Amino acid sequence: VDVVNAEFVKSSVKTEDCPSDGIPEFALVGRSNVGKSSLLNSLVRRKRLALTSKKPGIKHFLFRLGFEISTFRSEGTKVLFIPRCKKKGKTQCINHFRINDSWYLVDLPGYGYAAAPHEVRTDWAKFTKDYFLNRPNLVSVFLLIDASIPAKKIDLEYASWLGQNQIPMTLVFTKCDKRKKKKNGGKRPEENVQDFQELIRGFFQTAPPWIMTSSVTNQGRDEILLHMSQLRNY
Numbered sequence: 001v002d003v004v005n006a007e008f009v010k011s012s013v014k015t016e017d018c019p020s021d022g023i024p025e026f027a028l029v030g031r032s033n034v035g036k037s038s039l040l041n042s043l044v045r046r047k048r049l050a051l052t053s054k055k056p057g058i059k060h061f062l063f064r065l066g067f068e069i070s071t072f073r074s075e076g077t078k079v080l081f082i083p084r085c086k087k088k089g090k091t092q093c094i095n096h097f098r099i100n101d102s103w104y105l106v107d108l109p110g111y112g113y114a115a116a117p118h119e120v121r122t123d124w125a126k127f128t129k130d131y132f133l134n135r136p137n138l139v140s141v142f143l144l145i146d147a148s149i150p151a152k153k154i155d156l157e158y159a160s161w162l163g164q165n166q167i168p169m170t171l172v173f174t175k176c177d178k179r180k181k182k183k184n185g186g187k188r189p190e191e192n193v194q195d196f197q198e199l200i201r202g203f204f205q206t207a208p209p210w211i212m213t214s215s216v217t218n219q220g221r222d223e224i225l226l227h228m229s230q231l232r233n234y
C-alpha cells in the first residue's frame with residue numbers, strides 16, 4: 001500500500017479536462033490553511049520515492065502565468081512541482097498526481113479563503129461541486145478538518161452538502177499533534193474531533209470513516225494509505 005512512485009500529471013480547470021483513463025482517484029479538499037499541502041507532502045514522501053514530473057517546463061510556464069508554485073523535495077534529488085494555482089488569491093485548479101502508476105491523488109482548491117471576493121468563492125463552489133458530481137472514478141472525497149480548533153460553519157456546510165449528495169467521504173482530521181489552547185476554544189484535538197462528528201451526524205445515513213492525522217508526527221499517514229487501498233479493492 002505504500003507510495004513508491006508519485007508523478008504530477010496535470011492541472012485542470014474543469015472536470016472535463018481531468019485525465020480520462022478512468023483509474024480510481026481520491027480527492028483531498030479542505031479549508032485554506034487546514035494543512036492540505038503538508039498532508040499531501042507527507043503522503044507522497046518516502047525515502048525510495050521517485051518524485052518526478054514528465055513536463056519539465058511546467059513550473060516555468062505556470063510561473064509566467066502568475067501562479068504560485070510549491071516545490072516539494074524528496075530525500076533524493078528529484079523534485080516534484082505542485083502548482084497550487086493561486087492566481088491573485090484564486091485557487092482554480094484540480095491537480096492530479098498518479099501514484100504507483102495505478103491511482104490518483106487529487107488536490108482540489110481550498111475553500112473559505114477569507115480574502116477571496118464573494119464571486120470567486122461562488123466560482124469555487126460551482127467548480128468543485130461539478131467535479132464531485134461528475135467524476136465517475138472518484139472513489140472517495142477526503143475532507144480535511146482542522147482538529148486543533150472548534151468546528152467551523154463552512155466545514156459543516158461542506159460536510160452537509162457532501163452528505164446530502166451522497167458523495168462518498170472520509171473525514172481526515174489534521175493537526176492532531178497540537179495542544180489545546182485557550183484562544184482556540186480550550187479543547188484537545190480528540191474533543192474537537194468528537195464534537196465535529198456529533199455535529200454532522202444528521203447529514204449521513206451511516207457515519208463516514210474518519211482518520212486522525214498529523215503531518216508533524218506522521219500520525220495517520222499509513223492509515224490513510226491503507227484505507228485508500230481497501231477502498232480501491234471494493
Ligand code: GDP
Binds near residue numbers: 031034039215
Ligand atoms: P493548506 O493551505 O491547507 O495547504 O495548509 P498548509 O499545509 O500550507 O498548512 C498551513 C499551516 O498549518 C502551516 O503553517 C503548517 O505548518 C501548519 N500545519 C499543517 N499541518 C500541520 C500539522 O499536522 N500539525 C501542525 N502542528 N501544524 C500543521
